[in-house]
Amino acid sequence: MHAYRSHTCADLNISNKGDAVRLSGWVHRVRDHGGILFIDLRDHYGITQVLCDPDSPVFKDVEKVRSEWCIRIDGEVKARDESLINTKIPTGEVEVFIRDMEVLGAAAELPLMVFGEQEYPEETRLRYRYLDLRREKMQANMVLRSDVVSSIRKRMWDKSFKEFQTPIITASSPEGARDFLVPSRLHPGKFYALPQAPQQFKQLLMVSGFDKYFQIAPCFRDEDPRADRSPTDFYQLDLEMSFVTQQDVFDTIQPVIGGIFEEFGGGRKVDQEWPQISYKDAALWYGSDKPDLRNPIKMQVVSEHFAGSGFAIFAKLLEQEGTEIRAIPAPTGGSRKFCDRMNAFAQKEGLPGMGYIFWREKTADAVAQEMGISLKEAQAKLKSGEVEGGMEAAGPLAKNIGPERTEAIRLQLGLNVGDAAFFLGGKPKAFEGVAGRARTVIGDELGLTDKDRFAFAWIVDFPIYEKDEETGKIDFEHNPFSMPQGGMEALQGDPLEVLGYQYDLACNGYELVSGAIRNHKPEIMFKAFEIAGYGEEEVRKRFGGMVNAFQYGAPPHGGCAAGIDRIVMLLANEQNIREVILFPMNQRAEDLMMNAPSDPTSDQLMELGLRVIPQD
Numbered sequence: 001m002h003a004y005r006s007h008t009c010a011d012l013n014i015s016n017k018g019d020a021v022r023l024s025g026w027v028h029r030v031r032d033h034g035g036i037l038f039i040d041l042r043d044h045y046g047i048t049q050v051l052c053d054p055d056s057p058v059f060k061d062v063e064k065v066r067s068e069w070c071i072r073i074d075g076e077v078k079a080r081d082e083s084l085i086n087t088k089i090p091t092g093e094v095e096v097f098i099r100d101m102e103v104l105g106a107a108a109e110l111p112l113m114v115f116g117e118q119e120y121p122e123e124t125r126l127r128y129r130y131l132d133l134r135r136e137k138m139q140a141n142m143v144l145r146s147d148v149v150s151s152i153r154k155r156m157w158d159k160s161f162k163e164f165q166t167p168i169i170t171a172s173s174p175e176g177a178r179d180f181l182v183p184s185r186l187h188p189g190k191f192y193a194l195p196q197a198p199q200q201f202k203q204l205l206m207v208s209g210f211d212k213y214f215q216i217a218p219c220f221r222d223e224d225p226r227a228d229r230s231p232t233d234f235y236q237l238d239l240e241m242s243f244v245t246q247q248d249v250f251d252t253i254q255p256v257i258g259g260i261f262e263e264f265g266g267g268r269k270v271d272q273e274w275p276q277i278s279y280k281d282a283a284l285w286y287g288s289d290k291p292d293l294r295n296p297i298k299m300q301v302v303s304e305h306f307a308g309s310g311f312a313i314f315a316k317l318l319e320q321e322g323t324e325i326r327a328i329p330a331p332t333g334g335s336r337k338f339c340d341r342m343n344a345f346a347q348k349e350g351l352p353g354m355g356y357i358f359w360r361e362k363t364a365d366a367v368a369q370e371m372g373i374s375l376k377e378a379q380a381k382l383k384s385g386e387v388e389g390g391m392e393a394a395g396p397l398a399k400n401i402g403p404e405r406t407e408a409i410r411l412q413l414g415l416n417v418g419d420a421a422f423f424l425g426g427k428p429k430a431f432e433g434v435a436g437r438a439r440t441v442i443g444d445e446l447g448l449t450d451k452d453r454f455a456f457a458w459i460v461d462f463p464i465y466e467k468d469e470e471t472g473k474i475d476f477e478h479n480p481f482s483m484p485q486g487g488m489e490a491l492q493g494d495p496l497e498v499l500g501y502q503y504d505l506a507c508n509g510y511e512l513v514s515g516a517i518r519n520h521k522p523e524i525m526f527k528a529f530e531i532a533g534y535g536e537e538e539v540r541k542r543f544g545g546m547v548n549a550f551q552y553g554a555p556p557h558g559g560c561a562a563g564i565d566r567i568v569m570l571l572a573n574e575q576n577i578r579e580v581i582l583f584p585m586n587q588r589a590e591d592l593m594m595n596a597p598s599d600p601t602s603d604q605l606m607e608l609g610l611r612v613i614p615q616d
Contacts, residue, residue: 004072004104010046014093016077021096023048024072024104026134027065029115037062038095040115041073044139048091050075052098061101068114068131070105073098122578127592129583141580145568148264149216152237152564155256161212161239166201168218173200173542178222180232188609194220197561199481200546202240203518206557207549214239216564222589227576228510228566231589240559246501246517249558250274250458253513257505257562261454264571269453274505278461283428284326287436289462292509293455295443299435302327302423305409311400314355317425325425326435329413330442333420334358338445339395342422345441349434351424355397357406358420362392391417440509454507454570461485462502465495465531475532478502482516483558484528491527501558512567515560522550 004024012021025043032038037052039062050073052062065071075096086092111127112120114134125132132138153163172179172193179193195201197219205213217238225231237256241249254274261270271293282289285298303324306314317323333339339356346354393406413421422438424431443449464484466477474495482500484490490498505513519525525547529539540547568580578584585591605611 001074008045009041009043009048010090012048012077012091012094012096014079016094017079019077020074020099021077022072022074023050023096025070026114027067027069027071029067030065039065041071046091047089049080049086049095050098051095056098058098058101061103062098065101065103066107068107068110068134069103070107072102072104074100122586123592126578126584126586129593133582138579141568141572141574142582144264144572145564145580148260148568148571149564151260151263152256153216155259156214156237156239159212159252159256161214162210163215164205164210164213165215166195166198166205166217168194170195170201171545180220180222183608183610185608196221197236198238200543202238202559203481203520203546203557204549206240206242207552207554211242212239213241213559217561225585225587225589228569230565230577230581230584231587232585235564237562237564238559239561240557242555242557244517244556244558246460246503246558249515249517249560250276250503253505253560253562257512257567258456260567261507261571265454266571266573269450271453271455274456274458276458276460279459279463280461282457282459283432287432287434287439288506288509289459289504290506290509290511291436291457291459292440292443292449292506293457294451294453294508295439295449297329297331297439297443297448299326299328299439300413301325302409302412305405305412306401306423306425309401309405311355311397314423314425322427323425324428325423326428326431327409327413328422328424328435328439328442329415330420330422330446331415331448332418332446333442334360334418335420336394339420339422341445342438342442345438346434349437351431351434354438355395355423356420357393357395357398357409357423359391359393359410359415359417361417397423456512457506459504459506460502461499462504463496464498464500464502464528467496473533479514479516480528480532481518481525483519484524487521488524488527491524491531495531503560505560505562508570510566510570511563512570513560513562515558517556517558520550520554520556522547525550 001022004022006022009023009025023041025041028040028042028047030037030039035054037059039050040047041050052059056062073096075098077094077096080093080095110131112118112124112131114131117135117137133142156163169182169192172181172191173196177196179196182192182194184190184192198215198217202213215238217236218233219236220233223229223231239253241252258270258272277285277291279289282291284301285291287299301324303318306325307318309315314325318325330338335358339358342356343353393403393410398406409421415421422442424435424438462478462482464476464478464482465474467474478500479502482502485499485501501517503515504511519528526536526539530536565577565581569577572580574580583591583593590596600612
């Protein structure tokens, strides 16, 4: 028999009755039933119930074991009594009577329990991650991650992509985040960098004649942490293709991503239609460039209804250049209580409030005022049907702008009795983020967002440049390596009108994929950087390897990268990306388990020619 096991803890069933077996695993829990000890023995594959009574030669030893001890047992498989069969586990028809036992690894007092899935502070979970990972949910998440990566590889190979590994130690290259720098021992005073992405290398692979490349690539960025982003490193499906258009990239990656969500989505609906929405429209309709299309709410511009109106705040605001008023429809949100809650939400977001109108059945009081009759007479006319109830607009805004304007707003937004609309105004970039978050809250609170679904959208036509409102300086708003739509000709006009062949894929409010058709012509690249204030000499210094390569017959090429961690987070239905990463950093970019970052020794610093300056 094998030194540690003849079967895993998921293998045994009624067909093994009477067999002599050997199992190894962890003590999940111990139960003492009147002198008979029952142990749930767990390994990576499952759980088997083993038991021991005073007749066993190792009963005294078994009495000593505790939760999470690692043990090996030898024993005989027995059928459980019919009334004691556990249908929830594959081994539930049998149990193993212990004849011999060896303690492979005793456990000290546990800082967190594996059995029971109790909640523990994140600091405790990360410090003792090896224990946290023993828990059923975490085991399932990591197996899911492994299976997703395996499936991605197979799908990419099936599409004739070749997998190549690009360097981990390379030159610093600005990708929109801070680099992790690595000091060079052989070249004192100089530094390598960990790659933020394989961007330049994958483009160089296209110049090298490799038509289709992919890689499950580690990326390193010194970023501030968020629930959906690791502060140090992450993995992405990185791919690049030659002789392709934007649509070719979409047609290639869509069945890969869609197939993964169908395979591992647990039966949740996966939308087959992936609309292409311009960046401008996404900001207008959803207040985000990664919209959650499970939420049907679409915002609209309603400036014309407030221009010159009795609501002075919006009317005066619209007299300023570049301002507008947007409405957030709220179907079924037509109650003062809900409107007050959303007003409170806006105040938490740092706004004075949020204007609203809601529509309700016309009250007897409103009929009395319209007809100049008493309230009692109005009630009687409504009850008899002599006067139709209809609807009325309520709320401070409705009173200020009057019935004609409120009715025009209602018709434009397609709202009815029991519905509401909320309003924000100013320069769009100043309030779009708040409007987008308000849309999310409204969709969630009113039950409008379909939670059992994956909804995808391509966001396209990103602007390449933006202008700093204070300095007036033009700089890149998005990826500087994207090919401008219209090529060199487009760069001769207003920079703020230049759009790039750049695209993102959004799913359920998260950015899953980002990519572009690349700017592969040196003259267009130099011009694009010149507009943003970077001279040819600086471009050659920063991106010399790629610029030089483009002088030797660079093919048109494009690609994208899909975030593996984020994909698995959505599939696992988790809200925090650290739940699907084996050994993540905490919110302060610290590894509590390995004590990183740590202080270097004096010898290490001397060897690198470095000195640490104490921080005040």
